[in-house]
């Protein structure tokens with residue numbers, strides 16, 4: 001399939017959109033996308049969305065903006081200015097609305113590693129063993145998101161020189177830090193890059209032959225939203241070859257796949273892509289946030305984990321939608337997220353219980369809701385840290401007052417102590 005992408009300016013050119021959406025629905029999307037621009041490709045439109053039920057379709061809800069993503073009066077203000085064509089006033093209002101949506105949640109810019117005075121601005125070293133690397137050309141989605149999802153896209157070659165400079169510093173840093181065992185290529189979406197460009201990053205790392213570096217990971221949405229990246233794209237085979245080369249050098253290659261709904265696992269395209277990736281010796285681990293309107297049901301998670309195991313993938317994380325963007329639209333209360341997790345987890349065999357969560361990626365670390373309990377007549381949340389900046393805090397249970405309205409760690413108060421263990 002030839003890649004075609006649509007955004008807030010061009011989405012009405014897509015055949016299905018023209019055929020199914022009414023003028024008023026198109027207008028709603030136009031209004032909301034002033035604040036939340038979006039991007040969707042022809043695979044998602046043609047193969048994933050069920051257009052006969054698109055209003056409740058999880059993939060439609062995931063990719064197209066929805067009126068409820070804006071509060072009513074914000075919606076009306078944006079709509080009025082948009083129809084009036086007052087670009088300047090519209091921009092001012094849109095900017096002010098975005099500022100109320102916590103556009104820079106904690107920790108986006110911290111944990112940037114340094115070599116002497118030089119900052120590795122494209123990296124983040126938060127947990128001892130693992131360095132995150134954001135190749136510059138894998139960042140295209142950045143301005144588009146109301147929570148984390150990624151779009152396949154391809155970029156050209158002109159940045160190869162830049163890549164090599166960036167990766168040199170990274171290698172120097174990893175060499176100087178023997179505690180690092182993992183590198184995660186993330187973004188945006190690193191597999192947006194052409195294979196040639198990706199090689200510009202990966203090959204020098206392989207050449208450097210760093211003895212303590214054991215695991216190479218790619219965090220990507222590409223398998224769910226553009227499986228042709230691994231099957232019929234012009235450089236698909238070369239990408240699989242690169243995976244094999246990584247494996248042949250003795251690394252564990254972990255493909256961290258983002259799937260939000262089992263629908264993404266159902267097409268012949270994704271099945272073929274998964275098989276091809278696994279044949280290279282890579283392991284595919286899966287993760288997703290729990291999102292209202294998309295996957296906030298036991299059935300969806302149970303089925304998703306079952307299908308993933310059936311396809312030889314390993315369920316890894318359920319995340320809590322973070323405190324940014326349209327959290328009021330996608331957010332699921334912590335107690336509900338945990339109930340869904342627990343119930344779905346109880347329905348699958350141990351093989352699928354590799355999954356952990358629901359987990360909040362907050363500044364002190366990944367905080368997991370282990371459950372609720374009544375202690376001394378008080379109802380509490382039992383929490384623990386799956387990952388922590390301070391490794392001695394990992395996997396120690398701690399408590400918060402039970403709160404039905406809590407969506408994020410900031411909404412919780414410690415129980416039985418003055419402070420949380422990470423404070």
Ligand SMILES: *Cc1c(COP(=O)(O)O)cnc(C)c1O
Pocket residue numbers: 124126127130131132184361366386387
């Ligand atoms: C989740 C995460 C990692 C990886 O954690 P694992 O538990 O090893 O998968 C690394 N760095 C950051 C900043 C993270 O949020």
Ligand code: SF4
Pocket residue numbers: 141142143144145146147148149150187188189
């Ligand atoms: S990094 Fe994640 S949350 Fe940020 S824009 Fe890209 S996909 Fe969205």
